[in-house]
Amino acid sequence: MGRILSKTESESFVFSEVLFAPNSKLRTQGDRSLALFCILNGGFIETFRHGKFDCGPGSVLVKPVGEPHSRQVLSSGAHCVIIEIKSNQDKRLEGLERAFDDARVIESADYFSLVRKIYKEISAPDRLSEFAIEGLALELLTRCSREGNDESNSKIPKWLLDAKGFIQDNFKDKLSLSAVADNVRMHPSHLARRFRQTFKSSIGDYTKRLRFSYAINQLIDTDKSVADISTESGFYDQSHFTSSFKKSYQITPLRYRVAARHYIKSRRFRSE
Known part of the structure; x- marks a missing residue:
């Protein structure tokens, strides 16, 4: 768990x-x-x-x-x-x-x-x-x-699963649609259309959610600065990361870190 x-x-x-x-x-x-x-x-x-x-x-x-x-x-x-x-x-x-x-x-x-x-x-x-x-x-x-x-x-083309895997392996880099398409040897517009049809998400949104998940782990488990986590997660800079994070979670990364750590600490205290 x-x-x-x-x-x-x-x-x-x-x-x-x-x-x-x-x-x-x-x-x-x-x-x-x-x-x-x-x-x-x-x-x-x-x-x-x-x-x-x-x-x-x-x-x-x-x-x-x-x-x-x-x-x-x-x-x-x-x-x-x-x-x-x-x-x-x-x-x-x-x-x-x-x-x-x-x-x-x-x-x-x-x-x-x-x-x-x-x-x-x-x-x-x-x-x-x-x-x-x-x-x-x-x-x-x-x-x-x-x-x-x-x-x-089993019903998804292998090249499309390969594209998804490539994004999972490289989400922290400055990924572009063309880079993903080149990796699976497909036209960018065809890849983008099939990806959205199959996975109900654009490649950009899928990549951003992978970055958010990595960033959340870093916010809770490390003492790295928000600026360092921003660039390490693949965002352009701290401002870009903070605005995107707040739009998705209605809270800033720093306040999320404080709230999550407080909740974890309170649960640990109650279990002792």
Whole structure:
């Protein structure tokens, strides 16, 4: 398990904001409850008995009950919202839980919009947030249960997966569309169109979310300056990083560092 930054419960769900360290590995015999891994930034490779899934920014990984799996986190790390279903406490969810026989990854702008709304509610909760996240999670779970596995990696062209892998390996550099296209020997406009159609994100947005995930790990785990983290993560300068970060998280990088460390310290204190 990664580092839990926050945890919220509703009647039927447990919501955890989790940060996975870059290049970390995990192997488990299976989870006791159905879970949705919603990747905000960064990503990982999840391997099950029947296949391997590339889980990048904006994707939702559905993990069935009891299926053994392993995880290899990318060099960017991974920033996720994990939604665990408490089916033993809500009989309505037992049927939905049985609908997921196999793991699957879903990449859709509509799904990610729901995830962002859930993240906003658990990040800045008010007295109505419990009702809001319960409804949003039920909608997300229902949509996932109706979604087939048509977007599995086995149906994505190898050159497109290679392009995605190239971005994952080089997101800290000054990447351009032409550089990615040259690497996979495709025309830039064709690459950009197919990437957006398949992964529901532009190459620029995908790269930025990988950079955010890496930067968040650096903010929490190191004492590097925001300026150093900015350039190390692939942003043009501190001003560019700060404005982009605040636009996505409604908080500056420095304030995020203080808030995240305070939460982690308070959890450690309560557990002692």
